[in-house]
Amino acid sequence: MLYLSQVLSRPIRDLEGERVATVKDVIVRLGDDDHPPVTGLVARYRRRDFFVPRWTITELNEQGVRLNSDILDLRPFVRREGEVLLARDVLDKQLIDVDGKRVVRVNDVQIIHAAGEWRVTGADVSLQGLWRRLAPAGFLGARKPVEVIDWADVGYLATDAATVQLKSSSDKLARLHPVEIARLAEALSYHHGSEVVESLDDETAAETLEEMPSETQARILGDMDEERAADILEWMSPDEAADVLGDLPEEKAEELFGLMEHEEQAEVAELLPYEDDTAGGLMTTEFVTLPRDLSVGEALARLREMAETPNMIYYLYVVEREGSWRLLGVIALRSLILADPAVPLAEVMRTEYQTAHPDDPAKETAQRMAEYNLLALPVVDEAGDILGIITVDDAMEILIPNDWRQRLPRLFS
Amino acid sequence: MAEPPIAERSAGGRLFRRGARRVRRTVVRRRRLFTYLAILGPGMITANAGNDAGGIATFASVGADFGYRLLWILIPITISLGIVQEMSARMGAVTGKGLADLIRERFGVRWTALVMLSLLIANGGITVSEFVGIAAATELFGVPRFVSVPLAAISIWWLVVKGTYQRVERVFLLMSLVFLGYIVSAFLARPDWGTVAAEIVRPSFSFDHFYLFTFLAIVGTTISPYMQVFVQSSVVEKGVTAEDYPRTRTDVWVGTVFAMMIAFFIVVSTAATLHQYGIRVDSAEDAARALRPLAGANAETLFAIGLFGASMLAAGVLPLATAYSISEALGFEKGVSRSFREAPIFLGTFTFLVAVGAAIAVIPNLPLIRVLLVTQVINGLLLPVTLFAILRLINDRELMGAYVNGRLYNLGAWLTTILVTALSLLFIVITLFPGLNPV
Numbered sequence: 001m002l003y004l005s006q007v008l009s010r011p012i013r014d015l016e017g018e019r020v021a022t023v024k025d026v027i028v029r030l031g032d033d034d035h036p037p038v039t040g041l042v043a044r045y046r047r048r049d050f051f052v053p054r055w056t057i058t059e060l061n062e063q064g065v066r067l068n069s070d071i072l073d074l075r076p077f078v079r080r081e082g083e084v085l086l087a088r089d090v091l092d093k094q095l096i097d098v099d100g101k102r103v104v105r106v107n108d109v110q111i112i113h114a115a116g117e118w119r120v121t122g123a124d125v126s127l128q129g130l131w132r133r134l135a136p137a138g139f140l141g142a143r144k145p146v147e148v149i150d151w152a153d154v155g156y157l158a159t160d161a162a163t164v165q166l167k168s169s170s171d172k173l174a175r176l177h178p179v180e181i182a183r184l185a186e187a188l189s190y191h192h193g194s195e196v197v198e199s200l201d202d203e204t205a206a207e208t209l210e211e212m213p214s215e216t217q218a219r220i221l222g223d224m225d226e227e228r229a230a231d232i233l234e235w236m237s238p239d240e241a242a243d244v245l246g247d248l249p250e251e252k253a254e255e256l257f258g259l260m261e262h263e264e265q266a267e268v269a270e271l272l273p274y275e276d277d278t279a280g281g282l283m284t285t286e287f288v289t290l291p292r293d294l295s296v297g298e299a300l301a302r303l304r305e306m307a308e309t310p311n312m313i314y315y316l317y318v319v320e321r322e323g324s325w326r327l328l329g330v331i332a333l334r335s336l337i338l339a340d341p342a343v344p345l346a347e348v349m350r351t352e353y354q355t356a357h358p359d360d361p362a363k364e365t366a367q368r369m370a371e372y373n374l375l376a377l378p379v380v381d382e383a384g385d386i387l388g389i390i391t392v393d394d395a396m397e398i399l400i401p402n403d404w405r406q407r408l409p410r411l412f413s
Numbered sequence: 414m415a416e417p418p419i420a421e422r423s424a425g426g427r428l429f430r431r432g433a434r435r436v437r438r439t440v441v442r443r444r445r446l447f448t449y450l451a452i453l454g455p456g457m458i459t460a461n462a463g464n465d466a467g468g469i470a471t472f473a474s475v476g477a478d479f480g481y482r483l484l485w486i487l488i489p490i491t492i493s494l495g496i497v498q499e500m501s502a503r504m505g506a507v508t509g510k511g512l513a514d515l516i517r518e519r520f521g522v523r524w525t526a527l528v529m530l531s532l533l534i535a536n537g538g539i540t541v542s543e544f545v546g547i548a549a550a551t552e553l554f555g556v557p558r559f560v561s562v563p564l565a566a567i568s569i570w571w572l573v574v575k576g577t578y579q580r581v582e583r584v585f586l587l588m589s590l591v592f593l594g595y596i597v598s599a600f601l602a603r604p605d606w607g608t609v610a611a612e613i614v615r616p617s618f619s620f621d622h623f624y625l626f627t628f629l630a631i632v633g634t635t636i637s638p639y640m641q642v643f644v645q646s647s648v649v650e651k652g653v654t655a656e657d658y659p660r661t662r663t664d665v666w667v668g669t670v671f672a673m674m675i676a677f678f679i680v681v682s683t684a685a686t687l688h689q690y691g692i693r694v695d696s697a698e699d700a701a702r703a704l705r706p707l708a709g710a711n712a713e714t715l716f717a718i719g720l721f722g723a724s725m726l727a728a729g730v731l732p733l734a735t736a737y738s739i740s741e742a743l744g745f746e747k748g749v750s751r752s753f754r755e756a757p758i759f760l761g762t763f764t765f766l767v768a769v770g771a772a773i774a775v776i777p778n779l780p781l782i783r784v785l786l787v788t789q790v791i792n793g794l795l796l797p798v799t800l801f802a803i804l805r806l807i808n809d810r811e812l813m814g815a816y817v818n819g820r821l822y823n824l825g826a827w828l829t830t831i832l833v834t835a836l837s838l839l840f841i842v843i844t845l846f847p848g849l850n851p852v
Contacts (some may be wrong), residue, residue, distance in 0.1 A: 092518050094744070105517070105744020127758075130743060133522045161809075189509030190654060215652060 003124065004109035005133045008076035010064035012052065020072055021045035021052075023065060026086040026111070028120050034152035038111065038118040040083065041065065042077050047160070051077040060118055062113075068072050085119070089159040095123060096184050097198070098155040098172045103187040108132060110148055122148035155184075156199070158192040175202050182211035194220045198228070201388050206235030209244075218247035221256065236391060237311075238264070239284040239394065242271035271388070279365040280358030282335060282395070283379045283388035286310035289317045290345055292328055297341030312391050314375045318349045325385035355380040358387055366395035437542060456502060456665030457648035459640050459796030460494070460672035464592060465727040466546025466720060467539060470785035471634045472676045473700040475627060476683030477693050481604075481612035486631055487677055493829040494636050495669040497511040497800065500807045500818070500826060501641040502665050505648030512645045512799075515806050525742050528802055533762075535638045536735040537786035540766045543731065544774035546724030549697035549781050553717035556653035559775050565770035569729045574749055582729070586777065588722020591715055592675060594707050599678040600683035601706035609681060620693040625840045630786045632833055636675070639731060641799055642738050652733045655816060679703070694782055732766035757820065763793040794841070 012021045019137060022257040027044035038137075041052040050073065052065075059066035068224050084090060086109050092197065094105050098374050109131030110122040111299040124132075130373035173181055173196065181200070185193040185208065191359055197205050209217045209232065221229040221244060231254060233241045245268065257265060274280030290299050303313065318329040329349030339348045354372055356365045356379050369377050369392060376389045475483050501512060508515060517525045544562055551561035573580055619625075644665065683703040687694065694700050701716035707795050708715045733749070736759050741748035746756040753760050773779075804826055808817050818826060 092521060102746070107522075107744060125744060127743075127745075130522060134526055187648070189514075190652065191509055193509075213652075219652070219654060 001130060002111045002113070002118075003129075004091060004111065005129075006062045007060065007065075007276060008087055010109055011060070012041070012065040014065065014070045014072070016070060018070075020067075021050075024049055025088055026286060027051075028084050028086055030082055030084055031318045033119075034122050034150075035112075035119040036084075036151070038120070039083065043072075045074075048074070049077045050074050069372070083154065084159075090123070090157065094158040094188060094192075095149075096155040096158075096173065096188075097125075097149045098175060099150070099153040101176060101180050101184070101186055103158075104149065106338070115276050120151050124148050134268075156188075156192075156196050158188050176304050178204060178207035179211050180362060181208045184211065186212065186216065190216075190219065194206075194223055198224060199256050202228075202231045203235050205232045210240045214240075214243045214247050217244045222248050222252050226255055226259055230256050233268075234261055234264040237286065238267040238271055238282055239259055239282070241268045241390075243276070244279075245272065246276065263310075274358055276356060277362045279356040279360040279362060279390060280387070282362045282365065282390045282398070283358070284391060284394070285374075285388045286312065287315075287317060287378075287386075287389045288313055289319045289325070290317050290331075291321045291324070292319070292344070292346040294345050295341065296336060296343050296345060299336060299345055300341070312376050312389060315389070317378055317379075317389075318345050319386070326386075327355070327380055327384060327386040330378065353378070356390065357381070362398050363396075365390060366398040369395045370399060424487070427707055455651060455653075456498060456661060457668035458672065459644040459647065460498065460665070461667035464589075464723070465539075465543060465670055466549070466724045467542040467590065467785045467789045468634045468676065469679065469700065469720065469723070470542075470694070470782050471627075471630045471789050472679040472747045472780065473683045473687075473703060474694045474786060475631060476680040476685075477687040477699070478623075478627065480684045481609055481681070482617055483627065483631070484609065484612040484677070484680060485614065485616045486628065487673055487680070490631065490635050491669060492825065493833075494673070495640060495666050496822065496825050496829060497664045497803065498644050498669060499662055500654075500803055501645040501649045502661050503658065504803070504807060504813070505645035506653045506661060507582060507655045507813055508790040509649055509654070511649055511738065511741055512642045512803070513738040515812070516802050517742045517744075519806060519809065519812065520802070524667035524802070527548040528798055529739050531798045532595050532642065532738060533735060533766075535792050536793045537766055539637065539639065539726060540731050540735075541773045542785045542788040543728035544770045545779070545781050546720050547728065548774050548779075550721035550724060553697055553701065553713050553720075558605075559777075562771050562775045563808060565725065565728065566767050569725065570767050573729055573733055573763070574760070576749055585722040585726035585729075585772075588718050589726060590722075591719030592679075592723065593806055594704055594715060594719070595682050596678045598707040599682035599685065602682050602703075604681050604685035610691055614775065620843065623842050625836070625843060626786070626790060627808045629793040629836055630789040632836065633789035633791070633796065635673075636796055636829075637789075637792045638796055639734060641803060645732055646734070646737070651776070658816075672802040680720050681704050682706070689732055695780070696782060700782070703774065706833050714816055728767070728770065732763045732770070735766060736760070736762040751850075777792050790840070793833065794837045795848045797830060797837060800826075800830040802831065 001018060003298060007023055010023050011019045013201060014020050021043035022045075023041055024044040027040045028036045028037045030036050038054060040054050041057070042049050043052045052072075056067050058068045079085070079228060090106055090109055094103050094107060096102075097104050104123070104125040106123045108124035109120060110124055111118050112121045113119075125147050125383055126145070128146045148197060150191070153172070153174075176184075181196065181204070185196040188196065193216075197208055200208060209220065212220075217240075221232065224232075233244065236244070241264070245257055257268065260268065268315070270285055271280070271283070274283075288303070288306070290302070294302070299316070303316075314333050316331045316333065317327055318331060320326045320328060320336055329346070329351045329413065330353040331345065331349045333388065335348055352367060354374060354377055356368070358379050358381060365377065368374075375392045377395075378389050379387045381387055489534040504510075504515065506514070510518075513525070513529070516528050529554075544566065547565045548558035548562050552558060553564075647659060683700070685693065686703045686705060687699065692699060692702070697716065697720065698713060701713045703713040703714050737747055738757065739762050743758065745758040747759040748756065749760075751759065773784075804823075807813060807826075808823065810817055
């Protein structure tokens with residue numbers, strides 16, 4: 001086993017054992033391999049950098065490098081697509097460890113020689129890795145346990161080299177819960193955080209964004225390619241999408257809004273006029289309404305047939321007739337399942353229930369939901385029409401104080 | 414397509430119905446209140462954090478020992494502080510990374526170790542000075558320091574680790590507002606404004622050891638290394654980006670000028686009340702006297718409250734900020750919600766600083782004000798390390814792109830760095846060879 005720090009600045013010797021240059025960097029090709037292979041070295045000789053291809057290297061170890069020829073090609077080094085320089089792009093940089101669900105800094109890189117190839121197997125993140133680079137070789141305490149992250153678990157490499165993003169990285173990240181992806185992305189600098197979100201597929205990106213503060217959402221979407229941003233907005237729940245659009249500069253918001261598909265656009269449009277701190281600003285338009293003359297059995301059948309079932313179906317809202325919005329009663333999913341299938345909805349629905357007006361203050365509304373232990377609260381206008389519902393997760397966000405929600409204390413504010 | 418069986422999300426239709434009533438088709442920007450206020454902050458807070466126990470002691474001594482003679486330093490140092498703070502804030506906004514992060518990523522491990530070591534020493538010194546401030550403040554109330562300091566250390570440690578520090582923080586912050594009283598006091602003391610005005614613009618210099626000592630203490634307390642780390646982290650934390658940076662720049666400069674204004678009034682009020690009568694500032698009682706024109710017999714109480722608040726505030730924040738920087742640079746787990754097993758370096762650094770700070774401050778018969786000054790001098794001596802790192806980073810085009818320093822700006826920044834370095838070297842030489850007097 002070899003560490004990058006043990007190779008850097010070591011001499012490169014030719015076939016005769018003559019010292020011809022020193023190792024400046026190790027080049028690795030990122031691809032589908034879990035453990036990317038070394039494809040060459042950047043050698044330094046008299047302040048010039050040149051490329052030493054893999055096939056000329058016969059030895060690579062703590063003593064240095066041995067080449068299989070006497071002839072050195074002194075062409076200057078140029079980085080190729082998909083190539084990473086370990087010292088420049090990986091060492092001291094941050095990466096996302098998918099297995100440990102954390103952001104770590106690379107203290108050293110582990111290289112293993114197997115089957116005729118040198119491969120990057122892991123990133124050393126332990127104190128030991130630092131010590132190896134600080135203290136002279138053989139200095140006391142050199143044999144303490146190291147903590148190495150398997151390269152196969154590297155979900156994202158926070159480096160500025162544009163072409164090096166790991167192909168499979170977004171798949172690895174997608175294994176995590178959106179809440180975790182959001183937390184990890186926020187731990188990185190804002191450039192890299194945006195890059196993480198952009199690397200995800202539209203649906204995961206939307207879910208991840210929803211877990212971030214709306215200012216961050218707006219910044220990430222605002223900096224993104226407009227078509228892509230609109231695609232992600234479509235996947236977001238309408239109330240979240242409306243919040244983000246509200247946070248964006250007017251021009252940008254209108255542009256993104258215009259690029260959205262008609263159906264999602266219409267849903268978002270309904271929510272836009274409401275102020276943030278009102279019940280209307282809190283509500284979403286995803287809910288289920290059923291006409292009163294439907295039987296319990298028919299209602300259940302419809303729920304099953306529904307192509308896109310809204311997330312919140314614990315309450316079903318009973319309206320006068322098909323296509324009407326006039327709210328008459330509320331049925332909890334539980335009562336629906338337990339009721340006799342032949343009975344019409346009108347007989348099992350509750351007619352005494354809590355509602356909110358769209359202009360009610362958000363905080364009071366949320367408090368009322370907590371008081372009555374409601375999972376959702378319908379928002380009804382003066383005419384008695386249901387406009388949307390407020391779900392418990394959005395209400396929680398209002399009620400729980402800011403500093404409690406943050407994992408890390410806002411130390412500097 | 415058939416009519417949907419359930420009127421589930423037939424949003425188009427609903428939109429049409431309600432369109433007549435209230436839906437505007439254009440996207441309405443929902444204004445967020447306080448966006449401006451939220452962003453106005455890091456620079457203001459950081460610059461004024463400089464007026465802590467060490468700062469008060471330094472400026473009180475300056476006024477008492479030298480009268481108005483050193484006032485002229487305040488203008489160049491305000492400019493220097495502004496430049497240095499602005500560069501750090503700009504780096505935070507453009508890169509989205511903390512200073513420790515950048516040093517690690519651009520300069521590697523050895524440099525990081527050097528900068529972190531100097532930061533640890535400098536911040537350790539200031540932490541000592543904060544506990545000394547706590548000791549001085551509580552002694553004004555008659556509580557001996559071997560009671561108050563360990564108690565303060567334990568409660569700070571407890572509050573931070575249990576995550577309730579933020580709530581108490583505001584109380585301390587409010588208490589430290591007492592120092593605004595120096596402004597009123599300065600006017601009530603009826604200083605000779607003509608002399609004040611003249612001294613502001615008339616530079617003086619001396620190779621006298623005490624003069625240099627005081628000079629370096631002013632530099633150290635004003636441009637402390639932790640402030641750069643601090644302002645950059647808070648800019649990153651606030652999520653300020655390159656585009657909304659101009660606002661932060663204003664905030665940094667306004668904060669700097671405001672902080673130096675307070676320093677100015679402390680010097681003026683101590684000069685007018687103490688220097689006049691040849692009283693030197695050797696203890697907290699002396700420093701409190703400068704508040705007499707405002708508070709009369711209550712001056713000591715008022716001063717003690719302010720000093721206690723400011724010191725408690727910084728004694729919690731500084732070790733915490735240091736622990737964050739070091740874990741950040743070395744890439745270790747950080748955060749107060751972690752256990753010792755999860756984040757040994759982070760909690761270890763924090764605990765170490767609080768413990769050492771408190772331990773030194775309880776040493777009996779410690780000349781308090783002197784200790785405060787010495788820690789500021791150490792700060793001044795270590796400042797060049799941080800400044801060189803900042804200057805190299807801010808002019809790194811790969812990192813900063815179009816946001817590198819302008820030519821004039823660079824001149825100011827380099828001049829500050831070179832002068833501070835020269836001053837530090839000169840002070841060391843004169844300390845080592847007391848007989849040597851270049852003039």
